Amino acid sequence: MGNGSDRWSFGVGVLMGTAEGGFIVNMQGMFVLELPGPRILIMVKAQIITLLPSNPAQPATELQVGIIGIVDIDFGRGQLTLGVMLNFSIEQVLAITLPIELYFNWNNPSDWHLWLGTISQPASATILDIVRGSAYLMIQGNELDYSKFGNRVPQFLRNKKLQGIAIAVGLEAAILLGSEGAGVYLKIAAGCHFGVSFSPFLVVGNMYFEGKLRLIILSIGARGSFDVLVSQISGTNDLKVYIHGEVCGSIDLFFFEISACIGLSIGDETFDVEPPKLVRGVYLQSFSPVLTNGQGTQRPIDASLGTAHNMKDGPLPVNALTVPIDSVPVIQMHAAPLLDSSFEANSFVKSPGTYSGTGGSIQLSDEVKINYTLKSITLLENNSTYSDPEGKPPSVWRIDRPQNGSPTDTSIDLACFSRVPTTAPHAIERSTELNTNVTVRWEDACKNPAPPSPVLFTFCEQKIGYSANGWTLTGIPKPDPDGTVRTQPVNNVMRIYEPQSVKKFGLFDVVLSEAGYGGCNAAKVLGIDKLNANIPPSREQQCFKLIRKIKSFETNPLLIDKSIKIYSASEKNSFFNSISGFIKHNQLNPFKSPYQTHFEPIKETIALSIKEYHAY
Numbered sequence: 001m002g003n004g005s006d007r008w009s010f011g012v013g014v015l016m017g018t019a020e021g022g023f024i025v026n027m028q029g030m031f032v033l034e035l036p037g038p039r040i041l042i043m044v045k046a047q048i049i050t051l052l053p054s055n056p057a058q059p060a061t062e063l064q065v066g067i068i069g070i071v072d073i074d075f076g077r078g079q080l081t082l083g084v085m086l087n088f089s090i091e092q093v094l095a096i097t098l099p100i101e102l103y104f105n106w107n108n109p110s111d112w113h114l115w116l117g118t119i120s121q122p123a124s125a126t127i128l129d130i131v132r133g134s135a136y137l138m139i140q141g142n143e144l145d146y147s148k149f150g151n152r153v154p155q156f157l158r159n160k161k162l163q164g165i166a167i168a169v170g171l172e173a174a175i176l177l178g179s180e181g182a183g184v185y186l187k188i189a190a191g192c193h194f195g196v197s198f199s200p201f202l203v204v205g206n207m208y209f210e211g212k213l214r215l216i217i218l219s220i221g222a223r224g225s226f227d228v229l230v231s232q233i234s235g236t237n238d239l240k241v242y243i244h245g246e247v248c249g250s251i252d253l254f255f256f257e258i259s260a261c262i263g264l265s266i267g268d269e270t271f272d273v274e275p276p277k278l279v280r281g282v283y284l285q286s287f288s289p290v291l292t293n294g295q296g297t298q299r300p301i302d303a304s305l306g307t308a309h310n311m312k313d314g315p316l317p318v319n320a321l322t323v324p325i326d327s328v329p330v331i332q333m334h335a336a337p338l339l340d341s342s343f344e345a346n347s348f349v350k351s352p353g354t355y356s357g358t359g360g361s362i363q364l365s366d367e368v369k370i371n372y373t374l375k376s377i378t379l380l381e382n383n384s385t386y387s388d389p390e391g392k393p394p395s396v397w398r399i400d401r402p403q404n405g406s407p408t409d410t411s412i413d414l415a416c417f418s419r420v421p422t423t424a425p426h427a428i429e430r431s432t433e434l435n436t437n438v439t440v441r442w443e444d445a446c447k448n449p450a451p452p453s454p455v456l457f458t459f460c461e462q463k464i465g466y467s468a469n470g471w472t473l474t475g476i477p478k479p480d481p482d483g484t485v486r487t488q489p490v491n492n493v494m495r496i497y498e499p500q501s502v503k504k505f506g507l508f509d510v511v512l513s514e515a516g517y518g519g520c521n522a523a524k525v526l527g528i529d530k531l532n533a534n535i536p537p538s539r540e541q542q543c544f545k546l547i548r549k550i551k552s553f554e555t556n557p558l559l560i561d562k563s564i565k566i567y568s569a570s571e572k573n574s575f576f577n578s579i580s581g582f583i584k585h586n587q588l589n590p591f592k593s594p595y596q597t598h599f600e601p602i603k604e605t606i607a608l609s610i611k612e613y614h615a616y
Contacts, residue, residue: 007034007035007036008034008035009032009033009034009035010032010033010035011030011031011032011033012030012031013028013029013030013031014027014028014029014030015027015028015029016029025046025047025048026046026047027044027045027046027047028044028045028046029042029043029044029045030042030043030044036076037074037075037076038075038076039072039073039074039075039076040071040072040073041070041071041072041073042069042070042071043069043070043071044067044068044069044070045066045067045068045069046066046067046068046069047065047066048065048066048067065087065088066086066087066088067084067085067086067087068084068085068087069082069083069084069085070082070083070084077105078105078106078107079103079104079105079106079107080102080103080104080106081101081102081103082100082101082102082103083099083100083101083102084099084100084101085097085098085099085100086098086099086100092128092129093127093128094125094126094127094128095124095125095126096123096124096125097123097124097125098116098117098123099115099116099117099118099121099123100115100116100117101113101114101115101118102114102115108142109141110141110142111141111142112140112141112142113138113139113140113141113142114138114139115136115137115138115139116136116137116138117134117135117136117137117138118136118138118149119136119138119146119149119150119152119153119168119170119193120149120150120152122134122135122136122170122172123135123136130175130176130177131173131174131175132173132174132175133171133172133173133174134170134171134172134173135169135170135171135172136168136169136170137167137168137169138166138167138168138169139165139166139167140162140165140166140167140168141165142164143161143162143163143164143166144161144162144166144168144195144197145161146158146159146160146161146162146168146195147159147161147474151461153193154193154206154208154225154227155461155462155463155472156204156206156227157193157195157204157206158461158472158474159472159474159493160195160204162195162196162197162202162204163197163199163200163202164197164198164199165197165198165199166195166196166197166198167195167196167197168193168194168195168196169193169194169195170191170192170193170194171191171192172189172190172191172192173189173190173191174187174188174189174190175187175188175189178214180214183214183215183216184214184215184216185212185213185214186211186212186213186214187211187212187214188209188210188211189209189210189211190207190208190209190210191207191208191209192205192206192207192208193205193206193207194206194228199276200231200232201231201232202229202230202231202232203228203229203230203231204228204229204230205227205228205229206225206226206227206228207225207226207228208223208224208225208226209222209223209224209225210222210223210224211223217253217254218251218252218253218254219250219251219252219253220249220250220251220252221249221250221251221252222247222248222249222250223247223248224245224246224247224248225245225246226243226244226245227242227243227244227245228241228242228243229241229242229269230242240267241266241267242266242267242268242269243264243265243266243267244263244264244265244266244269245263245264245265246261246262246263246264247261247262247263248260248261248262249261275370276334276335277334278333278334278335278337278372278374279331279332279333279334280332280333280334280411281307281308281332282307282308282329282330282331282332283304283305283306283307283308283329283330283332284304284305284306284308284321284323284327284328284329284330285302285303285304285305285327285328285329285330285415285423286300286301286302286303286304286305286324286327286328287324287326287327287328287418301424302423302424302425305321305323305324305327306321306323308329326417328415328416328417328418329379329415329416329417330398330413330414330415330416330423331377331413331414331415331416332411332413333372333411333412333413333414334362334372334410334411335362335372335410335411335412336354336355336372336397336410336412337354337372337373337374338354338361338371338372338373338374339351339352339353339354339373339374340373340374340375340376342375342376343374343375343376344392346375346376346378347376347377347378347392348377348378348379348385348386348387348388348392348393349377349392349393349394349395349416349417350392350393350394350395351395352394352395352396352397352414353397355397355399355412361488362410377395377414377416379416393416393417394417394418394419395414395415395416395417395418396414396415396418396419396420396421397412397413397414397415397421398412398413398414398415398420398421398422398423399412399413399440399441400413400422400423400424400437400440400441421441422437422441444485447483447484447485448483448484448485449484449485449486450480450481450484450485450486451480451481451484453477453478453479453480453490454477454478455475455476455477455478455490455491455492455494456475456476456477456478457473457475457494458473458475459471459473459525459527462525462527463525464525464526464527465524465525466523466524467523467524467525470495470496470497470498471495471496471497471525472493472494472495472496473493473494473495473496474492474493475492475493475494476492477490477492496523498523544560
């Protein structure tokens with residue numbers, strides 16, 4: 001049962017295994033039902049193969065094949081999630097891990113994805129603890145935003161978004177020969193990441209390699225990266241290609257280091273797209289003012305009577321559709337446009353006003369924004385411009401989208417000869433669907449617009465040192481106040497680069513700048529290089545068992561779970577310091593840091609005693 005009196009959870013579990021003891025197949029399963037919702041959770045953990053070792057006293061870990069699966073059916077949110085984790089391992093020989101996730105939102109059919117690994121958690125394989133590799137395949141039905149997958153995303157891709165149906169694929173591999181601890185080793189790594197979207201057509205990618213040969217005091221290294229962006233030129237079938245690459249080499253000989261880089265750039269990073277057409281179609285809607293049940297038998301209620309013929313497709317067909325004179329022309333548009341100042345003067349209908357305050361701007365991606373402007377709407381009557389002597393008829397915007405619809409769905413309709421802002425005012429009776437339509441149309445009508453949001457920009461995860469192409473920063477916007485609405489997301493991308501005159505600096509200028517002399521000083525990022533610095537990981541609580549069996553001699557320091565070192569003093573009233581050695585008790589001040597440690601025998605175990613002291 002849940003914490004609240006109105007929330008309940010029911011669960012049942014099962015444990016099964018084969019007759020010989022569960023070494024061939026053993027399974028743990030659980031079924032959970034949550035109310036309200038309802039929500040159904042099915043969890044299964046199966047170990048399919050476990051080969052027993054020759055010595056029964058040893059654990060059965062030489063060969064294992066396991067599956068962990070979760071099925072989450074949430075009727076309240078209208079979504080289905082299926083997650084599977086496959087593991088195959090042969091101890092010290094081979095280890096393979098494959099995460100799979102399938103998601104589907106039945107309230108919004110375009111919101112789905114199939115992930116065979118992800119950028120942040122790829123499928124991985126390790127061979128003989130020497131060769132390591134990882135890969136992923138991501139298919140997204142709505143939008144793939146690289147910024148949501150953490151720091152494993154290459155710098156070039158972090159601000160990229162792939163609209164519509166998108167595919168992302170990546171492969172990485174690394175090999176280590178020798179011993180890093182001994183200072184004699186060869187380390188090589190390479191990888192590639194590519195993504196493609198089809199509306200608009202866009203291909204982005206990154207490839208890199210790095211290698212290092214270490215021979216005690218001599219180190220030779222090389223690294224390189226290449227960024228690729230391919231887009232379709234607007235209005236044509238031609239492709240625009242951007243390639244930027246950099247290759248660097250270095251030699252480290254104990255007391256000094258020599259390094260140099262060369263770069264290559266083809267084209268520019270900006271790209272053209274073919275904007276979607278503003279008008280998607282026109283249809284004639286049946287006007288049926290149904291007031292009571294039983295009416296509307298002579299014509300459809302709020303239904304489409306037929307689709308308009310595009311004159312660019314040829315002359316009118318002979319069997320043209322005949323409709324009632326009170327039919328409502330409805331223009332289907334890709335997005336709400338900005339109305340020109342002379343729209344009403346040049347159109348046969350009154351102006352409906354600019355919808356939603358977007359100003360006709362639609363953000364296709366972080367790099368692309370398009371503007372629609374509607375100048376006029378003309379109606380021809382017997383090849384002559386229609387005009388009404390009693391005044392222009394009304395027009396109204398209609399937006400009927402799912403409540404949890406796709407953020408890329410910007411479609412809207414413009415109904416002429418009508419003041420009704422909904423598509424089906426009579427066909428949909430009192431129902432959940434009618435409530436949803438009212439919510440989507442009017443939920444933000446009384447909310448205040450969100451104020452300008454400050455954005456925090458930092459150079460975290462940026463390349464240390466100089467960058468001839470500048471830096472792209474992704475900021476963190478301040479959340480909007482409660483009760484406000486924002487029609488477009490905050491622009492949180494900042495491009496930092498130097499003027500062209502300052503950008504042209506050479507190696508000699510860099511040397512003069514580092515030596516403290518004048519010259520053309522190029523911009524650079526100062527910070528700690530994570531690849532070469534020993535930065536402690538993020539803090540998290542861990543529990544270590546300090547119970548040890550009695551031994552004649554114990555290592556100093558004592559290593560616990562390969563994570564923590566404990567130094568023990570040679571006598572009770574002394575403290576071991578890794579820099580100055582043993583410190584006597586008369587040099588310590590009680591009840592301050594650091595700690596004094598020693599072992600004390602307690603029956604068959606040795607307990608670790610820790611006291612707090614401070615060194616003068």
